[in-house]
Amino acid sequence: MTTTIIGVLAAFAVLVLTVELLRRRALREKYAVIWLVVSLVAVVFTVFPGLLLRVSQRLGFQIPANFVFAIAALVLLVVGMQLSLEVGRLEDRSQRLAEEVGLLRHDIEQLRRELAGSAPTEPVELSHAAARDDRDDRAADDDGDAGGSASG
Amino acid sequence: MSGAHRPWTRDALDSALVEQGHGGRALVVVPAWNEAEALPAVLVELSSKIPGVDVLVVDDGSTDGTADLVRRSGTASVVSLPFNVGVGGAMRAGFLYAERNGYRAVVQCDADGQHDPADIARLLAELDAGLDVVIGARFAGVGTYQVGGFRRIAMKFLASSLSRITGTRLTDVTSGFRASSARAVAVFAREYPPEYLGDTIESLVVARRAGLSIGQLPVELRERQGGTPSQSSFKSVIYLGRAVLVLGLAVLHRGAGKDDA
Numbered sequence: 001m002t003t004t005i006i007g008v009l010a011a012f013a014v015l016v017l018t019v020e021l022l023r024r025r026a027l028r029e030k031y032a033v034i035w036l037v038v039s040l041v042a043v044v045f046t047v048f049p050g051l052l053l054r055v056s057q058r059l060g061f062q063i064p065a066n067f068v069f070a071i072a073a074l075v076l077l078v079v080g081m082q083l084s085l086e087v088g089r090l091e092d093r094s095q096r097l098a099e100e101v102g103l104l105r106h107d108i109e110q111l112r113r114e115l116a117g118s119a120p121t122e123p124v125e126l127s128h129a130a131a132r133d134d135r136d137d138r139a140a141d142d143d144g145d146a147g148g149s150a151s152g
Numbered sequence: 153m154s155g156a157h158r159p160w161t162r163d164a165l166d167s168a169l170v171e172q173g174h175g176g177r178a179l180v181v182v183p184a185w186n187e188a189e190a191l192p193a194v195l196v197e198l199s200s201k202i203p204g205v206d207v208l209v210v211d212d213g214s215t216d217g218t219a220d221l222v223r224r225s226g227t228a229s230v231v232s233l234p235f236n237v238g239v240g241g242a243m244r245a246g247f248l249y250a251e252r253n254g255y256r257a258v259v260q261c262d263a264d265g266q267h268d269p270a271d272i273a274r275l276l277a278e279l280d281a282g283l284d285v286v287i288g289a290r291f292a293g294v295g296t297y298q299v300g301g302f303r304r305i306a307m308k309f310l311a312s313s314l315s316r317i318t319g320t321r322l323t324d325v326t327s328g329f330r331a332s333s334a335r336a337v338a339v340f341a342r343e344y345p346p347e348y349l350g351d352t353i354e355s356l357v358v359a360r361r362a363g364l365s366i367g368q369l370p371v372e373l374r375e376r377q378g379g380t381p382s383q384s385s386f387k388s389v390i391y392l393g394r395a396v397l398v399l400g401l402a403v404l405h406r407g408a409g410k411d412d413a
Binding site for chain 1: 210211223229230231232233234235237241244245248249252346
């Protein structure tokens with residue numbers, strides 16, 4: 001009897017934890033579904049132990065525990081796969097972001113140097129760029145000073 | 153900022169002009185991870201032996217001031233990655249840079265001084281002759297570079313496998329000294345494999361699948377000018393295992409690669 005109570009409590013604990021994490025938005029829905037299903041099924045089977053016995057016998061398992069183990073292994077396999085996929089995607093994205101950050105940093109440095117070094121006298125090749133430069137002359141000068149002190 | 157400065161930042165600001173960027177120029181990309189020891193000599197040699205070519209150092213999350221060293225040298229641009237992503241990722245950043253700034257070709261060159269900058273012109277000449285990817289290859293009859301034992305077998309195996317896949321004789325597929333045409337740069341900027349060995353082995357499979365022509369040019373490899381070799385002989389067995397896995401996955405990738413001879 002005590003084992004049944006422990007089982008029911010454990011199953012409920014997982015269910016409550018999952019719902020609470022979801023409520024706090026700490027757990028994303030796409031990872032939560034599988035844990036919700038697992039904890040719900042666990043609650044049902046611990047509250048009605050006879051059900052587990054019948055289902056496992058119907059499926060041809062000699063011992064109900066083996067049925068539980070088999071299902072558990074399968075669930076963990078799926079979860080592990082899903083996490084591997086997600087980690088791979090995240091890795092790829094963070095790597096691409098790192099490359100972009102590097103390229104952007106390079107562009108910023110170059111712009112700062114250009115503004116600091118040759119803002120007033122450099123001939124401007126593009127007519128619309130020239131108009132823009134004139135309009136933003138003050139701002140460009142300010143930025144140039146800031147850039148100069150930062151990179152110098 | 154080197155010598156005659158190019159107004160490329162304007163081009164970058166105005167995407168309509170990007171194509172005009174550096175048309176006709178080649179870019180040497182030097183992936184560098186904590187190479188402060190050897191890099192200065194390499195930069196000096198690059199600017200003296202091939203003065204007409206721009207140099208980009210991709211600092212791959214170095215902690216020894218590699219990036220600052222390049223900035224102070226003033227002979228090369230530097231793209232500094234926020235953390236170490238490996239040679240493949242560093243090169244992809246280099247290819248992106250080259251594509252966005254309109255370079256006609258990219259030459260990858262190691263930061264440890266093993267590659268002679270004088271060979272870069274020869275690699276570029278091969279591109280002009282119509283190839284898209286040219287590997288500066290050791291073991292091709294030039295130079296005295298030797299590797300021992302198991303690693304040698306592994307490299308031979310990889311070379312023969314990739315020769316079959318690419319349909320051209322390659323003797324050194326793990327060389328980090330290679331030139332890529334504008335067509336190859338466009339392909340690699342999008343899908344240069346960033347994983348382990350992706351920059352050497354898998355990239356050739358990617359190139360082949362994209363219909364790029366691949367060839368090699370015998371080069372002599374020099375002594376490293378600093379740093380330590382990244383592979384010890386102890387790791388050779390693991391190296392071969394991973395290389396075979398990478399090669400197998402590259403060929404299986406999206407079911408392509410069936411059209412090899």
